[in-house]
Amino acid sequence: MKLYKRKDRLLLFGAMILGGLSAALSAFISILLQRIIDAASSKDMNAFLNLIAFTLLYLTVLGIIGYLEAYCTKLIIKNVTKHLRADIFTGVMNQAPSEYTSRNTADYLSALINDIKMVEENHLVPLMLSSQMIIMFLTTLGILFYLSPIVTAILFFFLILMFLVPSLLGRHMQKRQDACSEKLSEFTAKAKDFLNGYEVIRSYSMLPYILRKYAQSNEETADKKFAADKLLAANECISDLLSILSVIAIVFTSSYLMLTGNITIGTLMALIQLSSTFVAPVVMLMQNVPKITGIKPVLERLEGLSSTHASSPGGIISPCNPLSDPPRFHRDLICTNLTFGYSSDRPVLKNLQIQIEAHGKYALLGESGCGKSTFIKLLTGYTTAFDGDILYDGISIKNLSQEHLNRLTAVIHQNVFLFDTDIYENICLGETFTRQQLDQAVQESGISQFLTTLDHGLHTQVGENGRNLSGGQRQRIAVARALIRRTPILVIDEGTSAVDLKTAHEIEKNLLSQKTLTILTITHHLDESLIQYYDHVFHLENGCVG
Incomplete structure (x- = not known):
């Protein structure tokens, strides 16, 4: 060495x-x-x-x-x-x-x-x-x-x-x-x-x-x-x-x-x-x-x-992307014959066929263990060791770097991780945003509802993995960190499950009303009052879309 x-x-x-x-x-x-x-x-x-x-x-x-x-x-x-x-x-x-x-x-x-x-x-x-x-x-x-x-x-x-x-x-x-x-x-x-x-x-x-x-x-x-x-x-x-x-x-x-x-x-x-x-x-x-x-x-x-570095042979997306400019999402996201399993004899997803139009609102509904979380991992570049393909505006995910994918898609996770720093850093994550962008993300995520109760506002320390905050407050921060980046595609992975029903309804409704945003909600239970806002609801069962 x-x-x-x-x-x-x-x-x-x-x-x-x-x-x-x-x-x-x-x-x-x-x-x-x-x-x-x-x-x-x-x-x-x-x-x-x-x-x-x-x-x-x-x-x-x-x-x-x-x-x-x-x-x-x-x-x-x-x-x-x-x-x-x-x-x-x-x-x-x-x-x-x-x-x-x-x-x-x-x-x-x-x-x-x-x-x-x-x-x-x-x-x-x-x-x-x-x-x-x-x-x-x-x-x-x-x-x-x-x-x-x-x-x-x-x-x-x-x-x-x-x-x-x-x-x-x-x-x-x-x-x-x-x-x-x-x-x-x-x-x-x-x-x-x-x-x-x-x-x-x-x-x-x-x-x-x-x-x-x-x-x-x-x-x-x-x-x-x-x-x-x-x-x-x-x-x-x-x-x-x-x-x-x-x-x-x-x-x-x-x-x-x-x-x-x-x-x-x-x-x-x-x-x-x-x-x-x-x-x-x-x-x-x-x-x-x-x-x-x-x-x-x-x-x-x-x-x-x-000496471990990211390289495509192991399944991770290579950082050396042939594309010179970050791709933009104008048309659709298509999954064709998508099949994946953590072991070769037990596929989690089987011949998945999904098409998501730009600016559309979609929901993927399924019980626990049906492959929802695995599907999110594939969409966001967890691995390319799958059969079939995932295409962003006709470009295979295998030709996109992780950085490009991060500019295309943001995920609001169910299990929120917060760094042991303040709220501001946990939203911006080391990037620089304008005051207007920050205020808009704070307002749309619902952080503004509890921010005035904190002594130091956005600079309040959250503690180890956000222990100084409630579950709902942590999840609002996760929503804000996704919204502030204004990625064209937003994936919500049970992203409002930790907040009360009223607040969850308000946040989801606000997100669904944004016309330029493509939304894919992954959940096991869909709010009946919000179904009208979705263009299509996919049902995932045993790794297949019904």
Whole structure:
């Protein structure tokens, strides 16, 4: 997966250079320590005082470089996680409707939150740290060899042992991290489902049952995380043990060399110091290499989400439309031999033949489960994987982009979704309209009847999915957001079922009286007093029009 954009790669390179420089300078502290001790043991005051001044300057430079390296690292983490979240969200929203709904939305939330956090903790941070540790290791190795080839050989023996551990645990770590990510996604889905079902849980005294289900999912998630952590713990324990053994071996060897007169006391202290800086990078690499390799399945899953783009082969309408100008609706909408099913052996719609004239008023009447909602999905571009055709003024829906369809048709849904913002934003949905257009939509939808009772008018916050409003108020907002766009075709999918009969009658009558508007009302019950306003009523039963 492409984690780094061009500017981030340059920043990463700079951070690695700074990190390497900081690591090298840290390793050379051992030489500084050697000189200080040797100067003190030989009672050379001038050298001792000069070393104090040099040490202060040395530490100042080390501190500045360390800060710059840490700053660049944090900036890389910020940039990478930001663009990863953006790419994943864009990829998810570009999916075909059928593909999008095939997964629980909690899977997407888990990818945006849990998996991104795993990438940060198990890839970005370990990668930066590992690059720094490699430089420290190579620098320390050079200094060690200069001071004592024998000590260097002993450390190499322990080094070989240390590198065997990550190679043995890496593959197992991949499997456990992948299982942990999947379980986190499942846990997020269950938690989201339980939170959304609060009213049902409360109304049916389900709390003890839900708490048991939640506890089970929580325990399973914790167990999967613990399974991965146990492997990491074993890796870290072995690393630490080998690290301690190597330091002990170096202390005894260096002490023997000093006793035999082969090295000075300053060199002894330097070798002991270097044994730690030699082993520490190896230990860090042992702990981080399994993390970096283990995160591969998570990165592959994120790549699958972020690289999803709308394309026609999967059934979604391609955004690359051959038409240069948005189509206008002047003649008719025709469905010819329209057949569709979610599975090939069970068609929901069968050889549907419907013709809707421009500016006409039509109703599609049918009981629940007869295919009304499916018909709306096909009209609005949910999928083109159907037999037959849908023609807007003679143009097949397969040749129309989603944007063009949205300019042709607006739908007032029965189940209204409102974003957690104000009424104005929920009507305009990010588009700009004139004050006259807004006032007209507010008046025609009936929003004006309750707007004066709100403290902030159109800028009243609706809350999560409109929880601050009544069902009727939410549905009026849905009517307004459809009307303000002045699309030539308006589909009403049980669009006034949440308002009282009088208000529903007034809204529908007002809509039906608009001569330039083509209306298709989808319902299971038609207001008898409004039948006279319809040019034709289609009856849908078992996927067929009677």
